[in-house]
Amino acid sequence: MPDDLQDRLGPDLKSFESIQASRAFHKESAGEIMQRRHVALAPDRTAAEAVAALQRASDMIGSVDTVFVIDADNRPIGAFKPRALLLVPPDTPLSKIMSREFPVVSSATDQEEAALATAGTEFKSLPVVDNDGRLVGQITTKMLARVVAEEAAEDMLKLGGVNEDARPxxxxxxxxxxxxxxxxxxxxxxxxxxxxxxxxxxxxxxxxxxxxxxxxxxxxxxxxxxxxxxxxxxxxxxxxxxxxxxxxxxxxxxxxxxxxxxxxxxxxxxxxxxxxxxxxxxxxxxxxxxxxxxxxxxxxxxxxxxxxxxxxxxxxxxxxxxxxxxxxxxxxxxxxxxxxxxxxxxxxxx
Structure with a gap:
């Protein structure tokens, strides 16, 4: 959406704050396409507490593909899929459930590189961090699929000798x-x-x-x-x-x-x-x-x-x-x- 149109319509848009926040990042960067709403918990929280947190967040976020585990400085140190909570006792700490091998991208990372970061991993939602490594948002599975489709369409146009901005x-x-x-x-x-x-x-x-x-x-x-x-x-x-x-x-x-x-x-x-x-x-x-x-x-x-x-x-x-x-x-x-x-x-x- 053009900047001047965002400025005129912004106050009437439900997601105005998200739009304003995304404008602070470079075009087609991970920061621009990320969603700020996510579920992040401390490693000493239990599986039962994680389930309760997911229930509280469901109305705001909708379906959750990945839960992130963060340290005291809000830096991601692990991740797990919600279904893992069904396979452990309720009092199991998240540090025992989480995987320490998971992709992370900076908010300045190009969106195409971000989409590639999830290749070969079980995690399809991608945590986004700022310059200090603090978690600031996530790129959802739906958005990653959209990026892949857009990049494929651009490459097809380029291979045909047509500018990527060309439209019918x-x-x-x-x-x-x-x-x-x-x-x-x-x-x-x-x-x-x-x-x-x-x-x-x-x-x-x-x-x-x-x-x-x-x-x-x-x-x-x-x-x-x-x-x-x-x-x-x-x-x-x-x-x-x-x-x-x-x-x-x-x-x-x-x-x-x-x-x-x-x-x-x-x-x-x-x-x-x-x-x-x-x-x-x-x-x-x-x-x-x-x-x-x-x-x-x-x-x-x-x-x-x-x-x-x-x-x-x-x-x-x-x-x-x-x-x-x-x-x-x-x-x-x-x-x-x-x-x-x-x-x-x-x-x-x-």
Whole structure:
């Protein structure tokens, strides 16, 4: 909600105090999306006292997913799920129930990082602390799910070369402003690819049929690169960073997968060319089949490797991989695909 509208409507809003408090934090931070209402108890309180506290808080908070345990300075030292209270005697202290392994985020933490913090843990509600480590609120399960959905939608738009703020109701000037820069970046790559094609004009004059397979090679390169990059961006969004030997293992797996896919696609194309030569007049179909199949094998492999590791490299440079990957993959695959195709044609066809 715009700040001026909040100021006008604020006094009439039931949650005005929460809105005012959230405005003190950075946009899309844990502090902005957190809920200040939560259940926090001392470690010496008993299970029976915890049940009573949950009953008192139920009207104010609603369903409680996680109960936090705090020390004398209001710093979280443990957490447990309410169902744990049903499995112990009423006089059991919370220090015996709580788990000391639980995620905690600062109010300044980006909301996407906060959502990732709960991955692999039993706790889905996330405690938020201030600069001194004191508990100031929680991010609920519902809010975390909303953040994940919003971030996924943003990444999808970025991969498509569209600004993350784009909406179906955008005006014409905003559509142009959001989309034209990415289109122009793609135009640069397409222009370079056209220049490469032009440099092989003599080869095209000798065998015009080569031009018929340029779209096939470029399309395969684009699809292979896009598939690999989407998987990488998704994995990075889920918190994977492939350190050390895991990176080497992934490289080997992607390389092998790309080689297999490229070999299968190349074999199918070669078979189609040979079969077509029985019907149509094709000059030296065996050499043409070899050139095109080797092109597909090579460009599919290169595109898959580039698509897999460009997002990782961008991420480590501090660049949003979803924002830059789409146009980078498309442009590089166009250029590399055309260049590889004509090099293979020069080697195997002429």
């Amino acid at each position: 109701t955008d005006s014409v000037p905003k559509i142009v402003r959001n989309r034209l820069p990415w289109l122009l970046a793609g135009l640069v790559g397409a222009t370079i690819a056209a220049i490469i094609i032009g440099s092989f004009e003599e080869e095209l004059e000798k065998a015009a049929i080569l031009a018929a397979f340029i779209p096939v090679v470029m399309s395969m390169a684009g699809n292979a690169g896009l598939q690999a990059s989407v998987v990488s961006v998704q994995a990075l969004a889920m918190g994977s960073n492939w350190p050390g030997d895991r990176l080497i293992y992934r490289f080997g797996r992607e390389l092998l997968g790309a080689l297999v896919n490229g070999a299968i696609a190349g074999s199918i194309l070669a078979s189609l060319i040979l079969a077509g030569s029985l019907i149509f007049d094709v000059e030296d179909p065996v050499r043409l089949a070899l050139a095109t199949s080797m092109s597909l094998l090579t460009v599919t492999t290169i595109a898959a490797i580039v698509g897999s590791f460009v997002p990782l490299g961008l991420s480590r440079l501090g660049i949003d991989p979803a924002a830059a990957t789409g146009v980078f993959i498309t442009t590089s695959n166009d250029v590399v695909g055309v260049l590889v195709y004509f090099l293979m044609a020069s080697t195997f066809y002429f």
